């Protein structure tokens with residue numbers, strides 16, 4: 001687990017101000033380009049993304065905090081969302097019925113801070129204005145605090161079928177350090193009440209938190225497995241964002257440092273083994289589930305350049321080769337919606353990546369299902385040396401299964417190193433074959 005490769009230092013993506021500025025947009029207004037751009041992607045999946053950039057308070061580890069939830073924010077923001085949805089649908093009125101929506105996702109921020117009837121009206125409005133597929137995944141993301149069973153039931157009645165809760169950790173002391181208010185038992189009770197609505201309930205779980213030991217993480221996984229009825233979870237490594245409250249607290253000595261490699265690898269291993277023991281199936285790189293109905297469709301499509309119409313302030317999306325970002329500043333967002341404009345802060349050329357072919361594509365497809373490509377999918381010239389490499393990785397405890405079988409699976413250690421292994425396989429495939 002800790003000896004297969006040397007740890008690579010991960011660098012954080014550049015912050016907004018440091019990114020290269022895109023060329024100025026000359027392609028007209030949303031009303032002018034959207035109908036044609038919408039139709040151009042008919043063969044691709046379609047998503048609607050609604051951003052709710054308000055939080056009760058700033059969790060220490062989080063880079064996504066923008067606005068604090070104020071007392072009357074829900075009604076005001078809902079009125080803006082309803083107008084934006086209706087105005088967007090008006091722009092697309094001649095074409096909207098020609099594509100079915102596969103995914104609706106409410107992200108944030110904390111969408112679950114919206115009042116019960118407000119969120120229900122936004123969900124219904126999307127169903128009224130767009131052609132939503134009968135098996136669409138409709139997710140509301142949020143947190144335990146402020147999310148009641150009554151809200152959950154009302155939102156399921158309106159059309160939601162999945163709740164994604166940022167639990168992050170179950171241990172009560174650790175949760176408090178992260179700025180999470182509910183105790184383990186309170187959080188667990190909310191998850192179970194939400195599961196009783198019939199929706200699929202999924203959580204985020206972090207490893208590599210300051211002060212998180214293997215014992216704490218194992219007990220968290222045991223509690224989640226045995227005491228909650230969640231359908232799935234996403235397991236993430238904590239990434240420290242520059243300037244986050246967490247980084248400042250660690251610098252001031254108020255929090256222990258975050259675990260480094262190899263402790264971090266051991267934490268991952270503890271979570272991995274205990275999730276499997278707890279009945280979870282590791283079905284895509286970050287996602288674990290206990291029922292096959294849990295698809296994690298939004299996460300998959302979001303990584304595939306899916307057409308995604310953004311709504312709300314600080315939302316991102318695209319229509320074909322046009323990148324769309326709504327105004328981040330709530331005042332600008334409000335003014336644009338009130339003027340009847342699509343509230344776009346930025347429109348950019350966003351060319352679609354060239355579709356992969358050959359071994360690159362085989363690698364992507366196999367890694368998405370936690371495997372390496374079967375040896376008969378490798379280029380002829382690489383099969384012999386590839387078999388030797390796979391056998392070596394099996395001997396090192398990184399892969400399991402038959403080298404000549406239908407694609408070897410990663411072991412726990414192998415999955416921890418899977419990004420590195422993929423990089424090596426790409427380099428291996430790109431090397432010229434000796435004559």
Ligand code: SF4
Nearest residue numbers: 055058059062065109
């Ligand atoms: S973790 Fe969620 S609730 Fe906490 S600050 Fe970030 S977006 Fe807001």
